[in-house]
Amino acid sequence: MKKYLSLVVVLSVTIVALSTSTSVQASGDLYRYWSYWNSQDSISWSYSNQGATRIPADGSVEGWYFSVTNTSPQAAEAITIRADFSEYCKETKAVGGMKRVAVVVDFGKESYAPTGQSPAKPIVDCALVPVSANGYDVINEVAKIRTDSVGFICGINSYPKEGCGEKFTPSAAVEGPNWGIRILNFGLSVILLVLVYRRIAARRKEEL
Secondary structure, eight states, rough: OOOHHHHHHHHHHHHHHHHHHHHHHHHOOEEEEEEEEESSSSSOOOSSSSTTTTOOOOOEEEEEEEEOOOOOOSOOOOSSSOOOOOHHHHTOOOOEEEEEEEEEEEEEOOOGGOOTOOOOOOOOEEEEEETTTHHHHHHHHOEEEOOOTTTOEETTBBBBBSSEEEOOOOOHHHOOOOOOHHHHHHHHHHHHHHHHHHHHHHHHHOOO
């Protein structure tokens, strides 16, 4: 009996810990903005701390992803469209004094969309720009951008139409129920019922 009760206690503590962790994460401020990524190997993406003033190399891939993150930009979820220079720039011929940079623009999830707007289809293109071109020059070659007074990219192709790096509050429908916690709670309930039943059955046997 003590063995079963110990199991129940351990599971209860686990549930409390998971619930606390979830509430802490949910309490952090979230921001919706265009995160900036780059790839040198056409395989993996790296978050760019430098911003669009960086000068991408010929043969590299630039990525823009409308994402949601907390106050740490490095925590932004990575762009999911693959970085593939050879595929995206296969029809763009090299020109002297110019460089080719593949560009991926991912407008993000429907759940991240501002009220009244929906994400556009991703842009996958190849920019042929001067060797000295920076990130701004590259994205301007394939899309229209909107920036704030300090040069932060707020919108790409009018998405979003307004605002810049604003707070984001997920709706209840987006967050959804925490099924992991619910399943654990259900399992605990079943275990407790079984233990109670076995205890009652044992007492009846003792009385007979």
